[in-house]
Amino acid sequence: MAGEEGFVVTPYEVRGRIDYDRLRELFGTQELSPAILDRLRQMAGGDLSPLLTRGVYYTHRDLPALLDLYEKGTPFFLYSGRGPSGPLHTSHLVQFEMCRWIQSKFHVPMYIQITDDEKVWARGRLTREQTAQWGIENLVDLLALGFDRRNTHVFFDTKSIRAMYPLAVDVAKRISYSTVKAVFGFEPSTNIGLVFYTALQTVPCFYPSWKTGRSVPCLIPCGIDQDPHFRVSRDIAEGLGYPKPALLHSKMLPGLLGERTMSTTGESKDNALYLNDSPAEIDRKIRNAFTGGRATVEEQRRLGANPEICSIWALWKTGFAKDDKEFEEVTRDCRSGALLCGECKERIQSRVHSFFSVHEKAKETVRSWAEELIIQEAAAQV
């Protein structure tokens, strides 16, 4: 997005203080209105994910049409992906927790893409062996969130390429260099792998339709920064005879150091809680985390703190509060000055430890499943 806005949001760069309303206008996405949220709650049997109630997800493309089809008996599938450039951190889990929740309520298939090829192309220092290794580790972390064993599929790019490639050929034929240059801001020095890559990222959007010969709608929960990727997919969908993927966009999460986003400032390990951090590292990072607190205790007791800019509040918001009641309590006490930052940090430390410990156990139960899930069959159409 244009620099004149004072912020930049592309799939490869997020910079500046993002004005989310303006970003929605610029991207042309639709507001996730109270009416849509009510409809989702109803369809989900009266429950609604905290990621939806708390505004972590805030815009969409074509969600109501997708829900219409679902109600008429055409279920959609979920698609999300991970570029395995290193260990996951807690913010990476947000998209997948959104998917898990939707899958658990709507009983729909989930497709996870592990883009080990892309990360070789996008990160000069990473080798194929390294991204493949991280790919397996990341996949185990994601599956440990609790996806439906009978309804989850994995594209692991270098391992699933035989199944994906024929469709990627059809997709790539319809995307020009000038399109990817404009969307991703590629330079002449960009390698030809990265230029090609968006074709492979589009494959899962259409794969179930291609394989079954029926029109299978796709829903992609993703960070708003990934919207341009899938605009390309949406633009070519009709020409290939497949439905346009619907999108559900989250805001970017602030890093522990107060950066605007965790995922694009990943060079500082202290900016996020990585799933392979030790308990001592977690404690240290949380102790040093940027908050919305005041300069002195006295001032904070008097004026209250500002959760909106606080990296710890973002953690409560995206999953570490045990329920809406606790989240509202924390938020209220933060604003009023009743809850000081030190106390708040101590409380969340124990929540993070217990999440990490449960997660570690869950990983062991899915490790062998991970390898089984990787789609390796050849496409019948070849």
Add this chain to the structure above:
Amino acid sequence: MAGEEGFVVTPYEVRGRIDYDRLRELFGTQELSPAILDRLRQMAGGDLSPLLTRGVYYTHRDLPALLDLYEKGTPFFLYSGRGPSGPLHTSHLVQFEMCRWIQSKFHVPMYIQITDDEKVWARGRLTREQTAQWGIENLVDLLALGFDRRNTHVFFDTKSIRAMYPLAVDVAKRISYSTVKAVFGFEPSTNIGLVFYTALQTVPCFYPSWKTGRSVPCLIPCGIDQDPHFRVSRDIAEGLGYPKPALLHSKMLPGLLGERTMSTTGESKDNALYLNDSPAEIDRKIRNAFTGGRATVEEQRRLGANPEICSIWALWKTGFAKDDKEFEEVTRDCRSGALLCGECKERIQSRVHSFFSVHEKAKETVRSWAEELIIQEAAAQV
């Protein structure tokens, strides 16, 4: 190549009257000198392919170094490819006949690449199903030339992609968009498949080295117009730790209609003898073919004809003369005026019929072998 030379030679365009000496200078390739030809003859047990004695192949890159290694006990492998956009014509067979001859004398492995993906990307009207279908038909035609059954391998891009892709990822990382733009003359409207494609065309150059972990030299007989493709491969070889492929370049062959090349003016079916042409079509095309004859019989008897520009003479030269003696006889009688074009055409018609009939029978013996040959194993390194 620069338009100011009065001709253009790129992998996607051949235009104008090519000055081959100038082209060799411009490309920076080495002359296939009498000394190198003598050495090849000696190493081949005293025999030399007519394609070498008659100057169809005329330049090279690094051939002597490749022969040095061979003599010291490090055999090379051969690599050639076919973009399956339709039926093969007789000129397409020239590169593969060169390979077959080298394989028969040097007992080295042959890798054939069928680029069904590239032709989808390069030809707007062709679908993946069509190029895959032509790919099988073309492969059968090529194998019918008589490759060594124990020493021949096939990359069929969409079918072999699982084996090729990991290496393609490493290759693509080292090739920038600006390089392929300069080499192939791509436009902003070029699709991202074609931009990526040169990575896959490079894979066979390094595949045996990658799979074995040893340095296995590669020899690529190809039309001089394909040299830029492999210059890209040569440029990145060292960085990946693989040997630079050696090249053996042929001149472009004139089409039956007197065009400079058969392969790049393929829109007119009358410009070439396709392997699926009927005997009547062959006769008609040869009857109408452009020759180096004179305006009248009297003039031709008196002044002789010009074989250098004759499409029929190119056929004699590239394989339809039964031996050097006959080829020299035809050439001499053409030049002297003793052989008129009509008689010459009748003689070659029967040769072409008999070649086509032998070839048709040979195809039936290799059809089931073709499918078996396609490399489908996963790369162990993934």
